[in-house]
Amino acid sequence: MTPPRDTPASRRVRANGDGTVYQRKDGRWEAAGYVLAPGHTRKRVRVYGTTRKEALAKLTEKIAASNRGLPIPSAQGSVAAYLAYWLENVAVHHLRENTHTRYTACVRSYLTPGLGKKKLTKLTAKDVRTWLNQLRTTCQCCTRRIDARRSQSRCCAAGQCCRKLLSPLTLTYIHSVLKSALEHAVREEEIPRNVARNIRTGTPRPRRFEPLTADEARQFLTTAQGHPLYTLLELALHTGLRKGELLGLHWEDLDLNAGTAAVRRTLQRTSASGLTTLPTKTRASERRIALPTRCVQSLKHHQDQQQRKNEAAGSTWQHNGHVFTTTQGGPIDPSNLTRAFTTLLRKAGIRRIRFHDLRHSTATLLLEQGVELVVIKELLGHAHIGVTATVYAHVRLRLQRDVIDVLSTTLGSPETTGTASGRGDEPPPRTAAVR
The missing domain is CATH 1.10.150.130 (Tyrosine recombinase, N-terminal domain)
Known part of the structure; x- marks a missing residue:
C-alpha cells in the first residue's frame, strides 16, 4: 500500500529488499538489510551513520555489491x-x-x-x-x-x-x-x-651474473681434469643443467647409446627431510636433452669407475642409482659440491662465481655462437621463452652491436667501403655464420 503524501520521509515504508532505516536511542542512524554471504546464503547486515542519508548510502552500497554477486566478507580476524x-x-x-x-x-x-x-x-x-x-x-x-x-x-x-x-x-x-x-x-x-x-612496486633490475668466457671455461675444465667431479662439471658447462638436476640424475635417466638424458627430478637439502629427491622446478623443467659426444664418453668412463668403486666397497656401498655419488655411493650434498667448485675456481685462477653461473655461461656461449633462442629455452628448461629473452638481454644487445657495426661499415663513405671491399662492384661485407 502506497504511503500518503503527507507522511514524513523518515517514516515511509521502503520497498521490499531495500532494508530498514531507523534512528537509534543514542542519536545514530542504523540501516539493516540482507546481502549475499559465502556459500550462496544470505545474511543480515547492519551499518551506522550520523545521518539517515549516510546510513542509507552505506546499506545501498552493500546491497549493490551483493546484486553484482560479491559476497560480504566473512573474515573477522587480523x-x-x-x-x-x-x-x-x-x-x-x-x-x-x-x-x-x-x-x-x-x-x-x-x-x-x-x-x-x-x-x-x-x-x-x-x-x-x-x-x-x-x-x-x-x-x-x-x-x-x-x-x-x-x-x-x-x-x-x-x-x-x-x-x-x-x-x-x-x-x-x-x-x-x-x-x-x-x-x-x-x-x-x-x-x-x-x-x-x-600496488606497483616497480620492476627490479635483474640479478647480475658473471658467466665464464670461452677461454675461462676451457681453463676451468683443464684444471678440473682428474677431479672426481670432473664429469659433473663438464656436463654442467655443456648442457646448462641446474645443480639439483645434476645431482638428481639417475643412470636410468641416461641413454648413452642414443646420447640423451631425461631430466625428471632434482636433489635438494631441506630443513625437515635433509637430502631429498623432488620433482623438477616447473613442468617445463622436466625435459629430454641431447648429450654432446664428449660428455657421453666421459659418462661411460665415469660409469666404469663407479662400478669399480662399488666392487671395492662391497656391502658398504649405498645402492641408490645416482650418477654422481660420494665415495660410498650416497648422494652428494649440494653444499659440498659448491665448496669443491669454489676450490677448483681458486686453483684455476678464475674469479669467484656461483655454481649457477655455469648455467648462465652455457646459455651465453650458445647465444654468441648464433644458436636460436628457442633452442636454448628448451635446453635450459625455461617455462616461457620470455624468461630466456629477459635473462640474456645483455648478450643479445652485444650481438646487436656487432650487426650494427657491420651495417655502419656498409653505409659508410664510398672511399671507406671501396677500401674495405677491395672492389667497388663486390657485395657489402656480411658476418660469417657460425655453425
Whole structure:
C-alpha cells in the first residue's frame, strides 16, 4: 500500500529488499538489510551513520555489491591470524619445502610486524603502499634489532646506523607473498578483492651474473681434469643443467647409446627431510636433452669407475642409482659440491662465481655462437621463452652491436667501403655464420 503524501520521509515504508532505516536511542542512524554471504546464503547486515542519508548510502552500497554477486566478507580476524592460517593450511600443500620456509620467514620478519595488527577486511591499498614505503626507507638492522642480538654492538645499537636497506628485488618478493596470501582470501570469499594487486612496486633490475668466457671455461675444465667431479662439471658447462638436476640424475635417466638424458627430478637439502629427491622446478623443467659426444664418453668412463668403486666397497656401498655419488655411493650434498667448485675456481685462477653461473655461461656461449633462442629455452628448461629473452638481454644487445657495426661499415663513405671491399662492384661485407 502506497504511503500518503503527507507522511514524513523518515517514516515511509521502503520497498521490499531495500532494508530498514531507523534512528537509534543514542542519536545514530542504523540501516539493516540482507546481502549475499559465502556459500550462496544470505545474511543480515547492519551499518551506522550520523545521518539517515549516510546510513542509507552505506546499506545501498552493500546491497549493490551483493546484486553484482560479491559476497560480504566473512573474515573477522587480523591479517596476522589469516597469514598464519594460510601458511599452515594452504601454502604448505602447494609449495616446495624450501619455498614454504622462505615464505614463513618473510611473514615472520616483515608482514606480521608491519600489517599483522590490521583487520583483514579493513586492509586497504593505502595501508599496503604506506607499509612498503616504510620498508623501502627503513634500516632493517634498527627495525628488527639485529645489532642488539649480537654479542658486541657495532652499528645501530652503538649509535651508528648502518643504513641496511632492503633491495628492490627483496621488496618485490615480499609484495608477491602478500599478494598470494590475499588472493587465496579472495578465493575463499573472506575479502571482496585483493588490495595488494593495486600496488606497483616497480620492476627490479635483474640479478647480475658473471658467466665464464670461452677461454675461462676451457681453463676451468683443464684444471678440473682428474677431479672426481670432473664429469659433473663438464656436463654442467655443456648442457646448462641446474645443480639439483645434476645431482638428481639417475643412470636410468641416461641413454648413452642414443646420447640423451631425461631430466625428471632434482636433489635438494631441506630443513625437515635433509637430502631429498623432488620433482623438477616447473613442468617445463622436466625435459629430454641431447648429450654432446664428449660428455657421453666421459659418462661411460665415469660409469666404469663407479662400478669399480662399488666392487671395492662391497656391502658398504649405498645402492641408490645416482650418477654422481660420494665415495660410498650416497648422494652428494649440494653444499659440498659448491665448496669443491669454489676450490677448483681458486686453483684455476678464475674469479669467484656461483655454481649457477655455469648455467648462465652455457646459455651465453650458445647465444654468441648464433644458436636460436628457442633452442636454448628448451635446453635450459625455461617455462616461457620470455624468461630466456629477459635473462640474456645483455648478450643479445652485444650481438646487436656487432650487426650494427657491420651495417655502419656498409653505409659508410664510398672511399671507406671501396677500401674495405677491395672492389667497388663486390657485395657489402656480411658476418660469417657460425655453425
